[in-house]
Amino acid sequence: MPDIRVHGFAGRINAPNPFWLASAPPTNCGEQIMRAFDAGWGGAVWKTIGEPVVNVASRYSAADWNSQRIMGFNNIELISDRSVETNLRELAQVKKRYPYHAVIASLMVASNREAWHEIVARAEDAGADGLELNFGCPHGMSERGMGSAVGQVPEYAEMITAWVKEKARTPVLVKLTPNITDIRTVARAGKRGGADGLAAINTISSITGIDLDTLVPRPNVDGKTSHGGYCGPAVKPIALNMVQQVMSDSESALPLSGMGGIATWRDAAEFILLGCGTVQVCTAVMHHGYRIVEDMAEGLDNWMRSKGFRTIEDFRGLSLPNVTEWKHLNLNYKIVARIDEKKCIGCDLCHIACWDGAHQCIHLDRVSGPIDGHVELHSTPAAIEARSRAAIAFTPVTRKERDAAQSLQSTPLARIPRVDETECVGCNLCSLVCPVDECITMVRVDAGLAPETWDDRTRGMDCAPEPQRS
Amino acid sequence: MGCGARPRNFEVKRAGYDNFPEVCMSTTTLPDDPLLRERFSELKPPLAPQAAVIEADRCLYCFDAPCTGACPTHIDVPGFIKRIASGNLRGSALRILDANILGGSCSRSCPVEVLCEGACVMHRLNREPIQIALLQRHAMDAFLAAGEELLTAPRASHSVRVACIGGGPASLACAAELCRNGARATVIERRALPGGLNTYGVAEYKLSAADSLREVEMIRRMGVEFRFGAGVETAADLEALESEFDYIFLGVGLGAMERLNIPGEEMDGVMNALELIAAYKTRHIRQLTGTVVVVGAGNTAIDAANAARRLGAETVYLLYRRGESDIPAFDFEYEHAKQEGVQFLWRRQPTAIRSDAHGGLLLDTIQVRELDSTILPIPDSQFTIACHLVVPAIGQSPFMQLMRELRKIEVNDGRIVANRATGQTRNPRYFTGGDCANGGREVVDAVADGKRAALAMLKIAEAAYA
Numbered sequence: 001m002p003d004i005r006v007h008g009f010a011g012r013i014n015a016p017n018p019f020w021l022a023s024a025p026p027t028n029c030g031e032q033i034m035r036a037f038d039a040g041w042g043g044a045v046w047k048t049i050g051e052p053v054v055n056v057a058s059r060y061s062a063a064d065w066n067s068q069r070i071m072g073f074n075n076i077e078l079i080s081d082r083s084v085e086t087n088l089r090e091l092a093q094v095k096k097r098y099p100y101h102a103v104i105a106s107l108m109v110a111s112n113r114e115a116w117h118e119i120v121a122r123a124e125d126a127g128a129d130g131l132e133l134n135f136g137c138p139h140g141m142s143e144r145g146m147g148s149a150v151g152q153v154p155e156y157a158e159m160i161t162a163w164v165k166e167k168a169r170t171p172v173l174v175k176l177t178p179n180i181t182d183i184r185t186v187a188r189a190g191k192r193g194g195a196d197g198l199a200a201i202n203t204i205s206s207i208t209g210i211d212l213d214t215l216v217p218r219p220n221v222d223g224k225t226s227h228g229g230y231c232g233p234a235v236k237p238i239a240l241n242m243v244q245q246v247m248s249d250s251e252s253a254l255p256l257s258g259m260g261g262i263a264t265w266r267d268a269a270e271f272i273l274l275g276c277g278t279v280q281v282c283t284a285v286m287h288h289g290y291r292i293v294e295d296m297a298e299g300l301d302n303w304m305r306s307k308g309f310r311t312i313e314d315f316r317g318l319s320l321p322n323v324t325e326w327k328h329l330n331l332n333y334k335i336v337a338r339i340d341e342k343k344c345i346g347c348d349l350c351h352i353a354c355w356d357g358a359h360q361c362i363h364l365d366r367v368s369g370p371i372d373g374h375v376e377l378h379s380t381p382a383a384i385e386a387r388s389r390a391a392i393a394f395t396p397v398t399r400k401e402r403d404a405a406q407s408l409q410s411t412p413l414a415r416i417p418r419v420d421e422t423e424c425v426g427c428n429l430c431s432l433v434c435p436v437d438e439c440i441t442m443v444r445v446d447a448g449l450a451p452e453t454w455d456d457r458t459r460g461m462d463c464a465p466e467p468q469r470s
Numbered sequence: 471m472g473c474g475a476r477p478r479n480f481e482v483k484r485a486g487y488d489n490f491p492e493v494c495m496s497t498t499t500l501p502d503d504p505l506l507r508e509r510f511s512e513l514k515p516p517l518a519p520q521a522a523v524i525e526a527d528r529c530l531y532c533f534d535a536p537c538t539g540a541c542p543t544h545i546d547v548p549g550f551i552k553r554i555a556s557g558n559l560r561g562s563a564l565r566i567l568d569a570n571i572l573g574g575s576c577s578r579s580c581p582v583e584v585l586c587e588g589a590c591v592m593h594r595l596n597r598e599p600i601q602i603a604l605l606q607r608h609a610m611d612a613f614l615a616a617g618e619e620l621l622t623a624p625r626a627s628h629s630v631r632v633a634c635i636g637g638g639p640a641s642l643a644c645a646a647e648l649c650r651n652g653a654r655a656t657v658i659e660r661r662a663l664p665g666g667l668n669t670y671g672v673a674e675y676k677l678s679a680a681d682s683l684r685e686v687e688m689i690r691r692m693g694v695e696f697r698f699g700a701g702v703e704t705a706a707d708l709e710a711l712e713s714e715f716d717y718i719f720l721g722v723g724l725g726a727m728e729r730l731n732i733p734g735e736e737m738d739g740v741m742n743a744l745e746l747i748a749a750y751k752t753r754h755i756r757q758l759t760g761t762v763v764v765v766g767a768g769n770t771a772i773d774a775a776n777a778a779r780r781l782g783a784e785t786v787y788l789l790y791r792r793g794e795s796d797i798p799a800f801d802f803e804y805e806h807a808k809q810e811g812v813q814f815l816w817r818r819q820p821t822a823i824r825s826d827a828h829g830g831l832l833l834d835t836i837q838v839r840e841l842d843s844t845i846l847p848i849p850d851s852q853f854t855i856a857c858h859l860v861v862p863a864i865g866q867s868p869f870m871q872l873m874r875e876l877r878k879i880e881v882n883d884g885r886i887v888a889n890r891a892t893g894q895t896r897n898p899r900y901f902t903g904g905d906c907a908n909g910g911r912e913v914v915d916a917v918a919d920g921k922r923a924a925l926a927m928l929k930i931a932e933a934a935y936a
Contacts (some may be wrong), residue, residue, distance in 0.1 A: 066555075078758065345594035349532065352533035391539065391542050394911060395542060395580075397798075410594070
């Protein structure tokens, strides 16, 4: 049976599982965190502790997509609006009642050594297992010289990390902002400053949308808004890329707690495959509650069983070697789209996607057109639609007519598209738009060539081919 | 206006509901009737706005979509559905009206199970088809409720003039298409209200007469002229029309329903299905009691049988000379009738109608069997049904009288012979469409015919002018 316990930082931060709540509203107070641990969460990063702030109403907004709520989520809430004393008193209670769960204190104070020394000491005295330095918050706090204002300047990040490390006895994690050209610069700074680990990514600066009646962007605070921090499922691909960048860079790589759009065990597995030791979740809990962790833990367990992994360490980072630079990709790898005629429902989205968005090699003229041939020989989408619009259709009213219409319950051959494999570039687009699982598959064809990368092909050249002289 | 055993108050027995002095020559909405509304409450309630958006988002947006291909008017279904999803409701309605000027009534009356929704690719994904009809209705209701107007092209001095005889869907579609393109169109209707079967013949729980009239009002505001109570019955009528108009479109539908050809058919208490439907839709019958027998098993027969149930008849029999598997009505209509409580008597034919001693009727029937597609009576199988109303509903016979007037126009098998793509008859000034040309199909088929004929006339006129 797989063991999903985590023993981080040489056993200094332990937790029953790698699923932690990120520093955010779900970790606002001790009562919440204890309920979360009861629900199955393995750890929690306390809502950032610092000098209490005043918040505004409203604070959140979302980007919905296709009738689904919260594809992306945005907030302009600041750090904890509760006193340091209250937060740390509750932290001590939580740690006392849940000694085997990870409780991390997220910290943010003014940029002076004494302030950091003081807060570090108080958090550790309260019993925090580790410290997460909030160098990432992109709104409000950054205007006051904190949060991402620190995280966007590697020198500041290094300096403050070093101050913290002067005092800290527990592991120190630097939380990285994605609102920077290259996230590795701050990861390296944190590492130089002596950080024990990293957490990434924080939220991405955003405006989620504008109310088209009032013309005020959301969230509306008395007729105005301010840029917020974007998170939720929409940001996962961005987070994965940044996690990969950090973990593939020897000057950056440290034990990493990954986050950004994680909502399921699948998401979690992906972050771990790119090197994360734990994952943090916020938006999905704000959407559905603490209970989502049940499926995350069970699902990860089942997947690990099916793959034969016994511990998190068994698969952590296994996908990192599979990400490389473009110049190392095999130029002679050839694949083409194949359409399973038995599965095709005749929506013909692949046809219009290929013609308008790709390389004009999926055709609808298999009944009447040329087998292969140059694009000019085939019917254009507009011509196909014009023919349909000109056809005379009628309501089948007699039994015979209705029976004939019934026989069209399977996809008519004329609606099943045909791939011209000689022209197909293997881009994947058709398989991405196809609504039927495994109807369009990308099949490898033997190009009869040895693998060759761009690097191979241009090796020995000084640079790219010289421009032609005119 | 409650009736007793029989609709005695239905004074003018045949065609009496044509006399509407109070609403003549207008598209004035029929007065609201709460009882009728309650009894014929909508079969399919409209979608709530959020439900419409969620349903619209399910649509895959097929290329060259099968639903569009299956629609006789080729409405751009994915196009109008995506406009609902984006919140562009006005654009959605305009997209529908662009292809089908009666998009509102079609959304309510179309047998979508055998048209757009039947063609939806979702069936092949083992999922429910997109609720195209309800989405179309959602867009059209918003458009009509807002009192939106359709833009028409400015009329040129040489614009073609067309008379559309008959005020039903084919003529309305033809006239609207002509007006939209800058031509002049006049709809000539012998009854008091426009809309043809949309107003008088579609079951109220699918399409109310008021909703039909609201749609015609939109067409009137496009510039289509209407003449009500104006029959075209003589050669002189035709000559007058020919001198006033460049082209004449025949959208006269089918004529009176066929007779049963049995003794007693002329008695009070015998009323054909279309008469019954028109009578309740125009508030002339509000109540039935006792037993009603409908003869025939087509879609109209089912509409009449369901109406009789909803009007209060305790027992409604539907008599059909063939078996259950031969029933010409759509499957979903048959299922609906069973749910309404209609009882089916298979392989049975009426032989005579008599009156009983108490003012009721006695319908003599006999069991039949089919031998090489001939219906043969089975000896000693008679039985008599005591009832209060007999409703023949066995197909509509063509409006032969008018056809005879139009000597130069070929009629074959009850249909006006015309070019399928243009609606042009053998007489080049005459075009046709709808039931009188296609033998009796759906509203949407009539709209498609009318539109094609209008476009053909415009093309010919343009060529002639150039």
